[in-house]
Amino acid sequence: MIKKNLVSAAVVALMLSGCSSTPETYSESTGVTNIEPVTMETMFANDAAIYTEQDITEERDAILTESNGRYSADTFLYELESSGVDMSVIETGTINFEFDSAKLSTDAKALIQRHVKLLKESEQLKVILEGHTDSTGDRSYNLKLGERRALTVKDYAIAQGALPHQIEVISYGEEKLITHELNDKELRLNRRAEFVYK
Template structure:
């Protein structure tokens, strides 16, 4: 007759579980709707919603949202199509105290490692000179070259190489 004891223990544990008890509301405790009515509220919050402040760098409608400048094959001259974009970045850097920007130069995989590092450096320096000429403080800009080491597109095609010939503005 050893069986009834374990069964009794299991039954006792099951019956004594962790049930939570909530106190029933008292007749004189007002409901949430009654509290709102007492405070002159209707239940619908009609206060204007304050817009969330977003950095122009994260706002797709801002001109400084785009942070990549592309280059022609074996070139470090800035294309005319990027002049307005770089002017907007220069203006943002000038008017935003404390902002620091690293100009990361890249190249496609064609050429030697040393040549591509030098080309990436020339590209980042070209962007730096443009930004400084447009008013960005030079002490808040730094250049860095990755050459071919960090391709945006690792494929071996003209389209991929075009994506890899770039300078990225990293804030």
């Protein structure tokens, strides 16, 4: 069994920049691209390699720390908090969506603006935006919908003043369900984009 170095493959795979927007160009229809969505499956498609959860965690940490002198994400966030930056928004990083939609609600926009305020505190701070769906429908479609959701959040964040290099995007589609229940209330929990800082 071969254990492959993830640095170059995962960095390239996670670097979906989407369509950067300015306040003048942001619209609810942004986020649709011709780029195939990146998933954990496509990132690690080499059948001869064995990837562990630790490999994935290390690669995510490399992405999140590449701009801040390679401090661990936890250390960098702790230093920001110690300097008086309000870090409370990190605990509320989930943006929810309606069925088959990538449209932002008023509440979602308000929450994104709070994250943008945090990102503006330090240009070195990075976040990964994960796009997710429920298990309804075709897997391929869900991967694309997860990507659209994450890119819509990214576009809105950039329109509000976040810098494009601060936000990376990945789509998981239906791969990381919060719940496997099929009633609408439970399914709604899976329709989300998440800000991941560490």
